[in-house]
């Protein structure tokens with residue numbers, strides 16, 4: 001049994017119009033892969049988290065409380081996904097140490113403490129459980145040279161070193177709800193623990209399966 005960590009952006013799991021068929025197919029895929037691998041899924045907050053964070057920011061709340069709104073939403077999303085999977089834990093662990101102790105074929109969790117995103121939780125967990133792979137499922141096809149939602153001519157980067165990413169994005173956490181390819185604190189852990197990491201479009205289930213099983217996939221590979 002190989003340990004694999006899958007970071008699932010909330011924006012993929014819960015787009016504006018929730019795609020029920022997609023969620024069923026995603027759950028089927030993860031249950032299938034769990035016969036050969038132990039999969040740890042870390043679920044993000046998506047637009048629901050950002051709604052609360054933006055509201056709190058307009059109300060002049062501090063960054064820590066904004067982060068805690070985000071964390072709560074990631075845990076609700078995780079709870080929904082755990083129920084859908086059925087074979088995972090149903091109570092959502094609040095630390096990566098707790099997640100590590102869970103003896104289920106699939107383990108589901110959300111955020112932990114303020115000051116980072118679920119990318120960092122995923123990297124921390126991947127280091128603790130000595131994951132063979134960390135797959136970050138997002139709502140675009142990988143890392144681009146600029147924001148593909150804003151610039152139609154943005155080019156996808158097939159391979160980039162963790163050092164180059166650190167140079168580009170830094171290793172600090174800037175503010176709640178900020179959406180970059182992978183957060184700075186996560187990059188620090190990926191570099192230190194030499195975790196094989198890939199970014200893939202979570203909506204493309206064929207590519208997600210390839211990335212999770214270590215086969216060539218369409219997306220971005222982070223070299224160490």
Ligand code: UTP
Nearest residue numbers: 010044045046067070111112114117118176177
């Ligand atoms: P996400 O992990 O979803 O971050 O957590 P994101 O990159 O903003 O959104 P995605 O990837 O599109 O889903 C949502 C917010 O919750 C707080 C942060 O404010 C984050 O922006 N959070 C989450 C924490 O403070 N700590 C955690 O461990 C997780």
